[in-house]
Amino acid sequence: VTLMPNYLSAAVAGGQFSAPLRPFRGLIGPLISLLALLGMILCLNRSAFSYFGINLLMLYSVPLMFAAGAQMFVMVTGDIDLGIGPFIGLVNTIAATLLAEAPLWGVVALAGLVLAYAAMGGLIQLRGLPSIVVTLGASFVWLGAAILVLPTPGGAPPAWLNALFATSPPIVPLPLVIAVALAAGLHLLLKRTAYGTVLRGIGGNPAAARRAGRSVLCGRMVAYGIAGLLGVIAGLALTGCTTSGDANLGSDMTLLSVAAVIIGGGTFSGGVVTPIGAVLGALILNLVGSVLSFLDVSSDWQIGAQGLLLLGTLGIRAVRRKARVAA
Amino acid sequence: MTATLRRYPWLLAYMAAFAVWVLTMALSSGRGALGTLDSASILAVFTAIVGLGQMFVIAAGNGNVDLSIPSTMTLAGYLSVNIATSGSFGVITAVFLGLATGLAVGLANAAMILGLRVPPIIATLSSGYILQSLVLSYAHHSTDTPNPILSHLASAHFAGPPTLVILFAIAAFASVAVLRRSAYGRTLLAHGQNATAAYFAGLRVNRVVIITYAISGIAAGLAGVLLAAYAGGAALDIATPYLLTSIAVVVLGGTAISGGIANIAGVWGGAVFLTLLQNLLNVARLAAGWQYISEGLTIILVLTLFSRRTATRV
Numbered sequence: 068v069t070l071m072p073n074y075l076s077a078a079v080a081g082g083q084f085s086a087p088l089r090p091f092r093g094l095i096g097p098l099i100s101l102l103a104l105l106g107m108i109l110c111l112n113r114s115a116f117s118y119f120g121i122n123l124l125m126l127y128s129v130p131l132m133f134a135a136g137a138q139m140f141v142m143v144t145g146d147i148d149l150g151i152g153p154f155i156g157l158v159n160t161i162a163a164t165l166l167a168e169a170p171l172w173g174v175v176a177l178a179g180l181v182l183a184y185a186a187m188g189g190l191i192q193l194r195g196l197p198s199i200v201v202t203l204g205a206s207f208v209w210l211g212a213a214i215l216v217l218p219t220p221g222g223a224p225p226a227w228l229n230a231l232f233a234t235s236p237p238i239v240p241l242p243l244v245i246a247v248a249l250a251a252g253l254h255l256l257l258k259r260t261a262y263g264t265v266l267r268g269i270g271g272n273p274a275a276a277r278r279a280g281r282s283v284l285c286g287r288m289v290a291y292g293i294a295g296l297l298g299v300i301a302g303l304a305l306t307g308c309t310t311s312g313d314a315n316l317g318s319d320m321t322l323l324s325v326a327a328v329i330i331g332g333g334t335f336s337g338g339v340v341t342p343i344g345a346v347l348g349a350l351i352l353n354l355v356g357s358v359l360s361f362l363d364v365s366s367d368w369q370i371g372a373q374g375l376l377l378l379g380t381l382g383i384r385a386v387r388r389k390a391r392v393a394a
Numbered sequence: 395m396t397a398t399l400r401r402y403p404w405l406l407a408y409m410a411a412f413a414v415w416v417l418t419m420a421l422s423s424g425r426g427a428l429g430t431l432d433s434a435s436i437l438a439v440f441t442a443i444v445g446l447g448q449m450f451v452i453a454a455g456n457g458n459v460d461l462s463i464p465s466t467m468t469l470a471g472y473l474s475v476n477i478a479t480s481g482s483f484g485v486i487t488a489v490f491l492g493l494a495t496g497l498a499v500g501l502a503n504a505a506m507i508l509g510l511r512v513p514p515i516i517a518t519l520s521s522g523y524i525l526q527s528l529v530l531s532y533a534h535h536s537t538d539t540p541n542p543i544l545s546h547l548a549s550a551h552f553a554g555p556p557t558l559v560i561l562f563a564i565a566a567f568a569s570v571a572v573l574r575r576s577a578y579g580r581t582l583l584a585h586g587q588n589a590t591a592a593y594f595a596g597l598r599v600n601r602v603v604i605i606t607y608a609i610s611g612i613a614a615g616l617a618g619v620l621l622a623a624y625a626g627g628a629a630l631d632i633a634t635p636y637l638l639t640s641i642a643v644v645v646l647g648g649t650a651i652s653g654g655i656a657n658i659a660g661v662w663g664g665a666v667f668l669t670l671l672q673n674l675l676n677v678a679r680l681a682a683g684w685q686y687i688s689e690g691l692t693i694i695l696v697l698t699l700f701s702r703r704t705a706t707r708v
Contacts, residue, residue: 147515149461194698197651199459199515200641204693207638211686218681322523325516335513371527374520378506385510 145337158302163312184295271338455653496615
């Protein structure tokens with residue numbers, strides 16, 4: 068297996084931090100990247116650094132933050148979700164149609180989607196299925212359903228959803244408020260609660276989790292369920308930002324969500340994720356898009372550049388790991 | 395029955411294909427029974443070609459999978475219709491473009507997987523998106539119609555069956571020979587069954603991974619060229635369905651998703667089944683959304699019912 072063993076990643080992350088700061092040791096790289104990007108934007112366009120400018124600059128990272136959170140809960144169990152993008156697209160179409168026309172049925176449909184995600188996690192665990200094929204198959208189900216709900220882009224989201232994403236809290240712009248709240252919430256959930264430790268244990272060492280009397284089936288269902296819930300919120304946020312529905316709108320989110328988790332310091336080996344990093348990763352990926360558009364790079368290249376950023380991050384880690392092993 | 399299916403999982407694909415065909419005939423009250431098979435077999439070739447490439451990759455085990463197939467197909471398709479527009483020399487150019495594009499993508503994928511130790515799923519997912527950007531910026535050029543000779547070849551018949559089906563049959567038999575007889579094929583399956591053991595046995599594991607991704611890339615490149623010729627031009631979403639179907643035919647055809655066991659007959663059966671299923675949904679006048687849903691559910695269902703439980707998870 069080409070994955071980095073857990074003990075190695077812990078060694079790479081370095082141990083020179085004192086105990087209380089240890090959970091945050093992996094965040095230095097992402098933080099530096101974020102500040103560098105903000106510096107670049109400051110040079111390119113000074114007017115971006117107003118309350119309104121930051122709101123505009125970062126509003127579109129809100130759906131991605133939640134998508135990254137969803138991907139993180141799947142990746143913490145050692146799996147990968149290739150269906151989160153089309154899933155967000157499906158939520159987007161439901162939010163732009165059913166949720167406005169028949170709010171009760173809209174909520175029921177969205178709750179059903181969360182349950183479907185939990186069931187998918189249960190199926191993967193029960194039958195020992197490869198997550199990538201199941202989630203890829205599911206991605207076509209989400210895409211097909213989204214096309215059935217809304218065959219052509221359009222629709223009208225409920226007014227409260229549009230209003231929610233147009234609110235202006237005092238002093239700090241909305242995207243930053245959401246980023247801090249989400250990062251803190253995910254961090255507390257995964258790193259400070261007993262069940263968060265169980266979820267990380269399932270990904271890091273399922274046999275040990277089982278011997279400790281924890282149900283891996285239950286854990287995987289909970290992790291996928293939370294992923295589904297965060298995916299639904301991501302879809303609602305996307306709808307609130309764009310104020311319309313489009314079945315294909317979420318498709319890039321699959322790569323971007325994985326990239327956000329990895330850029331934020333997460334790994335593929337299961338159990339090792341950094342919730343705050345994932346939110347930072349989402350902000351970084353979104354700002355890279357902004358920098359490219361400030362530099363007049365065609366929007367065609369945006370997703371390619373974000374893919375390169377993911378590969379570059381992994382490449383740097385591979386080089387550093389080799390240096391560690393050689394030393 | 396179940397025992398036979400567990401032993402010969404690829405039978406399922408053929409049985410399912412037959413059932414779907416009978417159902418289609420019932421719906422259209424028997425009209426065009428052979429015509430359906432004929433057109434479905436041509437369309438199935440495109441799926442089967444990329445499925446064959448994907449089968450080699452998945453047989454390598456250890457989470458190997460090629461998600462860059464659709465973007466490779468689209469890029470090769472665009473290049474071929476824009477550059478190789480006319481003449482019999484254009485046919486050679488088009489085929490060469492398909493080979494070269496696929497080879498370049500395959501080698502790049504292998505370099506990321508072996509050199510940077512990027513998990514295959516992420517390496518090929520990212521390269522797929524990078525290629526997608528390339529296609530998007532290249533697609534602004536005006537698209538010509540494909541080479542007429544190649545277009546004719548794509549829908550031609552040779553002594554009864556479609557030419558493409560015969561060409562695929564040759565490729566399939568060659569693949570069987572490569573898997574069973576060549577050092578590469580034996581090493582590939584050994585690597586898929588137990589990579590560590592293969593490595594310690596002194597097998598040239600890295601070379602096998604490189605060749606495998608090159609095969610998958612070339613298959614995707616050629617399929618893209620043929621598909622563009624058949625469809626009368628390239629389009630941005632021309633290859634979108636092939637991400638799932640390339641993996642679906644491998645799973646339907648009885649290749650172990652954890653690697654080490656490959657089944658080529660099953661790839662063809664799976665491709666015919668999926669194509670006939672799509673045809674049935676067309677005949678039944680179901681919306682496009684239902685086609686995606688039924689394909690997605692089919693793969694999950696087959697995986698749930700017939701996958702062999704293995705310790706290694708992709």
